[in-house]
Amino acid sequence: MGSTSSTLAKIPNAEDLMQETGFTPAHLVRLYDRFKVLDKDKKGFLTPQDFVAIKELAMNPICDRIIGAFFTSGGETLDFPSFVRILAHFRPIDKNRPKEPTSPDPINSRSNKLKFAFQLYDQDKDGKISRHELLQVLRAMLEKQVTEEQLESIADRTIQEADLDRDDAISFEEFRKSLEKVNIDHKMSIRFLR
């Protein structure tokens, strides 16, 4: 009789993946099923086109950047472990996890969630959000709805507020500081219902 355990057996290195990402077996199976649904041509990996085929994603203003977060270093194929590792950023923060100073941060820590979001802005990965990069994001989110001058003034204002060391760019630390009161766990987490 079909069940979670038989699908789990189909996933390579399931144990390691669960350990690394913190997903439960049931969630991992659901993500695997979803991966297979998205992989319409049964290639065994996903391409950017498979993502664009998701209607709700295609209508998202920053759709390209989100897809870009999955296909780092310019690759065009995404296998299941990488798919899951990225999605692991959006697991709710485990409040009960003991704090071991020597162990690395879990993928879904507050800090890593912020890093993920930072990455959406910092496309050239130099560790800073330049004015130019900020403008690009703004343009993606607003496109024809505002004028170029308005975009520039918004970018200027934002940098002015967040940029503490006056280098005309927002570093990760400044990004983190500016958002310290935001409830990251709630806003950057996805909860499985079952």
Added chain:
Amino acid sequence: RGFAGAVVYVWLSVVLGLIVLPAMFGVSLGFTDLYVKALVKTLEWATLRIQRGQKEEDAVPAHLPNGIIEKDDGSMEEEIGELRRSHPKSLAGGDFTLCDAFYFCKKGIESIVEDQVTQRFTSEELASWNLLTRTNNNFHYISVRVTIIWGLGVFIRYCILLPLRVTLAVLGLSWLVIGTTLVGLLPHSNVKTWISDLIHVTCYRICARALSARIRYHNKENHPKKGGICVANHTSPIDIVILANDGCYAMVGQIHGGLMGVIQRSMVRSCPHVWFERSEMKDRHAVAKRLKDHVADKTKQPILIFPEGTCINNTSVMMFKKGSFDIGATIYPVAIKYDPQFGDAFWNSGKYNMVSYLLRMMTSWAIVCNVWYLPPMSLQDGEDAVHFANRVKSAIARQGGLVDLFWDGGLKREKVKESYKEEQQKMYSSMIVGQD
């Protein structure tokens, strides 16, 4: 050889005597009701055993939510507003903040894990297992007893029910083809129409028995009348059998080749249906004209149309194509809701072809569904076809307990329009720069 002959003889007489003949007269011997009651008891028992076996997992809710992740229902404004409230500086009027991107990011990731459109094209999941292998997602091997019952179920479904059902289906369809061809030879008269209706209804009744369908019709006083158009939500080709069991409709559709074509051609000999060649379907005006002509003739049966244009999984209603709402006829909305406990009626045309689908239908326990006839609706003054279509859609969704979606079912094949993205951008920009 005498023995085999005797078996066939007995078999056929049982089928004819106990099923076909009563079906023709619209009499129900109550077998299906008894069967369904027994089924319910068995499934309840199986569920209890399974729940007892499930120790580690938390209690599964009675109605599984349709979806695997929790989604915030707030609008863009609410969500981004919440994000900004925790921002140290209070920004009057709404400027951009770095955390705004979180909203879009989260929505994007949510849609990657689960999106509204794809979800509607896979079968609904059940909270408790109904002893069909195909629906077993959440459940592990439980106990010997459940396995035995499941095995028994397989035997009953494949070795007893399936042959019976196939026999019935063949009988029903042959009856339709032969009967309508014969009736077609008669001259036009009231008698001809009456006989034709009888033949059609009988065929559908036999087919309904072939699926072990138990259908409940509600609000029969709103039954579609001649000269009107009946619209319903679409889940599978079986919808036609379900609806036509309670009255005659004029079908609309494309002429197919093969067996389907034979059936279509013979049907139209006895009473007018609206069949189109593939090339004609593209010409919207020609289609509209034929529908209008049919509707104008008050002696013809009401037209049956499924405006979604494709099969949806019976948890929601998708966008109605406005073609049928532009004709100016009275619309009789009908809501069809299948009970997934007994068999999943949804036809996932990407996954199964027609034959595999029918095989699955005939090896399910039963098809149990409710049909609600809604009060007739017409185009109101100053209303356009799209608005009217949406109004009808909402009424059907509300009655059937289905989710009312604005998405176009055709989207499962096509690309998203740029205008959807622009909508999002417009909404967001009004928060940033106000209504400049």
